[in-house]
Amino acid sequence: MSPVDENISETSVVDKLFVSVEGKLMRRLMLALWLVMGMVFLAISTLTAIWPNFLSNVVISTLGAFLLVAVGLTIVAFKLLKEYQPPMIHFLLSLFLIAFSGVVFLFFPNHGLEIPALEGDVTPQLATISLFFIVTFATVWTGLLFYWENPAHNRQLAVQYFTWVSVAIPLGVLTFFIVYTIMEGSSVITWDFISSASDLMRGEIGIFPAIMGTFSLIIGATVFAVPLGVGAAIFLTEYAKRGWIKQAVGVTADCLWSTPSIVFGLFGYVFLVPRITGHSTLLAGQIILAAMLLPLTIATSTEAITAVPDEFRNGSLALGASKWWTIRRVVLPSSVPSIVTGVLLGVGRIAGETAPIMLIAVASHTNAPNFFSLSPPYFHLGPLFSEVDALPYRLYSIYKAGVGGSIHEAWGTAMVLIALVLMFYGLGISIRSYYRRNRGW
Amino acid sequence: MVPLTKGKTNLREIREKEKIDISTEAAVEIRNLDVYYGKERAIKNVSLDILKKKVTSLIGPSGCGKSTLLRSINRMNDLVDGARVEGTIAVDDRDIYSKDVQVSKLRQKVGQVFQKPNPFPKSVYDNIAFGPRAYRHHLRKEKGVFSSFKGIFRREERSPIDGRPMDQVVRDSLEQAALLDEIEEKLHESAIDLSGGQQQRLCIARCLATKPEIILMDEPTSSLDPISAGRIEDLIEELSQEYTVLIVTHNMQQAARISDRTALLWLGELIEMGKTEALFEKPEKEMTEKYITGRVG
Structure with a gap:
């Protein structure tokens, strides 16, 4: 148990909600969710870059747009209520995004490789890009909130976030490359080949x-x-x-x-x-x-x-x-x-x-x-x-x-x-x- | 005493001309030595003799040129950029800075133990066999590639320096360095894993394997704990029965304990040299007394 974890649990209002239950556990859980979400989101972006058809379904576009609005509204609502807290936002965002990517993965498989070009319906690309900005914005915002709330301790936490993400992204990219190549290529690998x-x-x-x-x-x-x-x-x-x-x-x-x-x-x-x-x-x-x-x-x-x-x-x-x-x-x-x-x-x-x-x-x-x-x-x-x-x-x-x-x-x-x-x-x-x-x- | 030198200076003639009286044979004779690092004069006109089979210690404050003097005896100063030597150093009546001296052979004859133990990242055995093997390489260069042709068919490796089997050379050197009992089972394990004191004794053994006549020690105990240092001191006293030892030390008690003769250097100049007891008890120069009693330095 690091001193950081022990020191951040007191102050805020909504925090106490979680603390009263299993504060540290929730915090951990949310951090994990946030990280997983980041990885998944990265995968979605990469997949969209490779397959333009990946998100081209109208349903997906609609869903994406809906999610964007939902997330935006949640953030604004929390801000207006002045009760929003970083852990909450993490939690909600993570849930939304995981649900979103789960839907995408389950129901919309690969349509095959084509050279990417911005033809026809560009909503999916736009959705992805906007989503990316929203997530970035939310991350930065959360980091700032952490900082304002309790500068001394939460600065450390913010740095931890940042370093974890910096490790997770390259690892994620590498893993994705290798796993994808194996998925696609292993079917033709035979001794004769x-x-x-x-x-x-x-x-x-x-x-x-x-x-x-x-x-x-x-x-x-x-x-x-x-x-x-x-x-x-x-x-x-x-x-x-x-x-x-x-x-x-x-x-x-x-x-x-x-x-x-x-x-x-x-x-x-x-x-x-x-x-x-x-x-x-x-x-x-x-x-x-x-x-x-x-x-x-x-x-x-x-x-x-x-x-x-x-x-x-x-x-x-x-x-x-x-x-x-x-x-x-x-x-x-x-x-x-x-x-x-x-x-x-x-x-x-x-x-x-x-x-x-x-x-x-x-x-x-x-x-x-x-x-x-x-x-x-x-x-x-x-x-x-x-x-x-x-x-x-x-x-x-x-x-x-x-x-x-x-x-x-x-x-x-x-x-x-x-x-x-x-x-x-x-x-x-x-x-x-x-x-x-x-x-x- | 037949001079071996073909170099520019014959020490014997100088000695006869200047009527310098030397009662005991000197292993190293230093005459009017100046050492420069670039323009800086690190050793200023030092003349002294280091007697055979005695322990001579060099004391003096930091930066007074003790190590420089030591390194100029086996020409390790040649490796320092901008170092220049004037004057004469004779080992076995032979000017070591004359042109026909082979530095490798000189260094085989004048071994050095460093301040920090520096065993090579090889096995204990290979560490000790390093010197003789290097000497074989040297002979090969001198006598041609096929000079060691016979050696290929020999079952056991032999030291080219004295012709003894290498195993025996290794064991004898370790025995002499009082290390054999401790690491007899670890001969083929890495020397890096030994303790600091063992490493330093290994370095001494490594130096003994090349059959040196003179051993130079540059603060050999300063990086060791008191117990290891004590063992090295005992070892030095034993070695002095067979070898000429020149030791640089900061520790005046150590100098008093182990050395037969002591020289005090100050800012590159030789202040006083004489028998250790005499120098510590009845110093001739005021400076020596001040230094020994800790009022300067």
Whole structure:
């Protein structure tokens, strides 16, 4: 029980109503309702943005309008009566909105995906937007009331609200994305879908070449970028300790990181493609993605190496170790977890990049890159110089051109892509937490 | 005493020319040493000898250059930006600032224990084997990559410094540092999990594994509790039978307890140096008396 909870229960009139029953419990309940309402409302807004038909039913519009009026009137009534209290408003608003969204969810299912456009009946959009403003207004108002009523304690409560909402919203968005993708995509995920190529003659869709293509791109990019990036970081932190060169490289890396990815693609198209084969190749894609990964690798590695305390370096040097031995045996082992985490986060990002590889590396429905074979010469470099398929590109081509499957296959592909990216993140996080235990500073 | 140096200064000649009388052999000879940090002169014309197999302590107020003097003996001052050394420091009659000195070998011979225990985030075993392994890397650089080719077929790892098996080196070093009994079962566990006093003794063991002749200690007990500090003090007294120890300390009682000779530094200058009892009981300089009795500093 925090001191805040104990201090806020005395003063107001209507508050005593609740307090007399189970004041704290009610308060908790209402806070919970308010939060749930916020999440649900967010979901409604997002759904409306995706499906214009979501709220397009006249009944819903009417209901929405009615609710707006009702909520407005309640607020005004309470204000006029000068008896309204924040908990009450929370309670009522929450009830209204939960009822509203429950009705929507129960009776008006998905009408399918269309490109949003403000055609025909725009009442639902307007209703949603107005509702959003009403809720925002009510929240701010409640916060202010809290503040006026008992500034010292309720300011803390208001801050608590705010932080909870700030946590809840991103979590809600992420959960919604993942859950929705799984809902839509899981129906097409089968072993064949993942492990085989498309056979257009027989009407079978498979994304195996795209998965392997994405893996080849990522692995190639990492192989190119990590030694360069870590080497640059070692140079910057251990050798060029001060001076303009360090700053120059740092600024360049930052600029490179914020360069739009399509510009990378353009440079690859102009400078790499004509010099490799003249057409899109896996190698060009790997090099360009490596260039995108490089600045993040430099930044995270520099940070990781800087974080290694100087005591370790001095201890090693004082034992007669050379500078390079110190770097290899003390500095790098201590900073590897952070470097790996940074690289994996970067890999998660480049795995989903479509723009740079679109021009220089990919084509729909190529075969999976096959570097190995059971007969001599066992290992080929041929796939480096031919086109590949990649998951984000496959997704793009299905959405944009309708090539290679229906909308369900697109969601399935998206699900695999998200799973891949999350897998990299998960790997990064688990490596970091595993090594953090062994790191004693 | 044959001078090993090929460097610019032969200490022996200087000694003969200036007729400096030294009764006991000196492990480190410092002559007219000036250390600058940029334009600031941190050590001002200090000359002193550190005798073999004795404990010498450096006392003085904060910022008087004790640590600087210490660090210039194993050339750790080279790592400080803008540090510059003038004058001569000789270890085994050899000027350590001459160009043909290999700093790595010097630091292997002149070990250092730091103020804050700084074990590497590795196992206890790897911490102690670190110095010998670094030395092997050094030999490889000197004699070529294939010099340690034979070692690949050896079943057990050997220390390249004295050729003993590494396991034995580790155990002996821990034994010497009075730590083996406590952590015999934990040899392959992380050194970070040890207590502060154990960590500091581990650092001393790590330093002993490279077979040093001189051990420099920069306030080794200042971050430890009194009991751990007491154990380190006992350890230092034991070590002084085999090693030359130079210890920087703020604690004058400690200096009086453990050291054979004491030097007082003041604002970069050497005020007085002599036998510890003499210095604490009958100081020659007024400044020394003031400092010891706590009237300045």
